[in-house]
Amino acid sequence: MLKTTHLALAVLLPLTAQPQDRKKGGQRPAGTSPVTPLDIGDRTGFESIFDGTLNGWDGDPAHWRVENGAIVGESTKERPLQRNTFLIWRGGEPKDFELKLDFKINSTNSGVQYRSQEATDVGKWVLKGYQADIDFTNIHTGQIYEERGRGFLALRGQAALVEEDKKSRVIANLKDNADLKGAVRINDWNTLHIIARGNVLIQVLNGQLTAVAVDDDTKGRALQGLIGFQLHVGPPMRAEFRNIYLKKL
Numbered sequence: 001m002l003k004t005t006h007l008a009l010a011v012l013l014p015l016t017a018q019p020q021d022r023k024k025g026g027q028r029p030a031g032t033s034p035v036t037p038l039d040i041g042d043r044t045g046f047e048s049i050f051d052g053t054l055n056g057w058d059g060d061p062a063h064w065r066v067e068n069g070a071i072v073g074e075s076t077k078e079r080p081l082q083r084n085t086f087l088i089w090r091g092g093e094p095k096d097f098e099l100k101l102d103f104k105i106n107s108t109n110s111g112v113q114y115r116s117q118e119a120t121d122v123g124k125w126v127l128k129g130y131q132a133d134i135d136f137t138n139i140h141t142g143q144i145y146e147e148r149g150r151g152f153l154a155l156r157g158q159a160a161l162v163e164e165d166k167k168s169r170v171i172a173n174l175k176d177n178a179d180l181k182g183a184v185r186i187n188d189w190n191t192l193h194i195i196a197r198g199n200v201l202i203q204v205l206n207g208q209l210t211a212v213a214v215d216d217d218t219k220g221r222a223l224q225g226l227i228g229f230q231l232h233v234g235p236p237m238r239a240e241f242r243n244i245y246l247k248k249l
Contacts, residue, residue, distance in 0.1 A: 040191045040207045046100060046245035049091055049227075059087035060125050063231055070242035073110070073231040080236070084147075086113060086127045086228040095224040096249035099194040102242045103134060106187055109232035110134040110239040111145065114194055115225035119148055127228050132194055132203050134239075141184050142210030144201055147230070150220055154201075156180050159212040164219065174209050183208045189242075197249055199223070 049056065053066055064073050064087045075081045099114060116129025128148035133140040144154040152168065154160035157180050159172040174180075183206045184190060193204040199221060201213045215221040229241055 038207055040193070040204075043100060043243075043245045046098070046247040048244065049089060049246050050242070050244040054087075056089060056091050057087055058090050058125070060085050067240075070240045071229065071244075073229060073239045074237070075231060076236045081231065081233045083123065083126065084233050085125050085231050087231075088118070088125065088127065089227040093224050093226055094196075094246065094248055096197045097195075098247045098249065099227065099245070100191065101244040102189045102191050103240065104185075104187060104189050105134060105136055105237060105239045107136050107237040108234045109136070109140075109230075110237070111147070111230040111232075112192060112194065112241075113147065113226065113228040113230060115196060115222040116147070116228060117222070117225055122148075127226060127230075129222055129225055130196075130201060131230065132192055136186070136237075138181055138184050138186060142180060142203060142205045142208075144203060144211045144213045150217070153215070154211040154213040156210050160214070162213055162215045162217050162221070164217050166217075168213070171214075172212075174212065180205075180208055180210055 050071065052069060054064065054071070057071070062079055063075060063081070063085055064071065066072065071087065073087060101112070111131040111133050113127045114130050114132070116127040119126040119128045129146065131145045131147045133143045133145040135141055140156070142156040143152065145151065146153055153162055154168060157174050157177040158170050159174055160168040161171050162168045185206070190206055195202040199215045201215065202209070203211045229239065231237070231239055
């Protein structure tokens with residue numbers, strides 16, 4: 001079995017590296033690049049899982065709707081939340097995949113759930129599992145969190161190893177948290193890219209690598225599950241999601 005660090009490299013490298021054109025002697029031709037330039041809007045090989053309606057999605061109709069080409073989750077003073085509620089995609093429970101979407105929020109907290117399960121013991125439309133965290137104060141946006149589970153797995157700017165029956169351990173710093181914080185657009189659209197392959201989770205926000213988790217906790221991790229969006233308990237808020245595309249690996 002591959003060691004954890006080798007596994008992480010084996011997963012990360014094929015996501016970015018492209019075959020190099022080599023001259024005899026192993027040299028790359030002058031002026032060429034070994035990788036394709038970054039295009040955060042690229043959806044090549046992806047399929048849309050949002051057709052402009054809530055077909056295929058399941059959530060509390062009092063809080064979720066479609067407006068101006070986006071999925072909108074909203075709580076108000078007249079319709080407050082008693083607990084976190086989720087809009088769940090019913091198109092499957094992907095294992096290895098890439099997910100790309102745009103989001104924005106105007107208050108409080110939200111998140112994108114993946115490889116998650118329903119917490120039916122808590123109530124209807126409740127998910128537990130991996131979450132790409134989003135918060136309006138921009139303290140946690142971009143980190144890997146586990147809703148109703150092990151909590152913080154990899155903070156923004158960290159690559160972390162989640163060990164059996166232990167807390168996460170930082171194995172590398174990706175970029176300064178202050179720099180990554182500055183890449184988040186407050187009260188405006190942001191592009192999120194989630195990659196889940198094996199036990200490696202990767203989150204990219206507006207083209208910046210924000211968090212990586214290698215989940216070696218065989219009892220706590222999930223290798224497949226549901227995708228969903230969170231509307232968080234607390235003050236009135238609005239969360240919007242659009243351009244939602246999935247690619248199964």
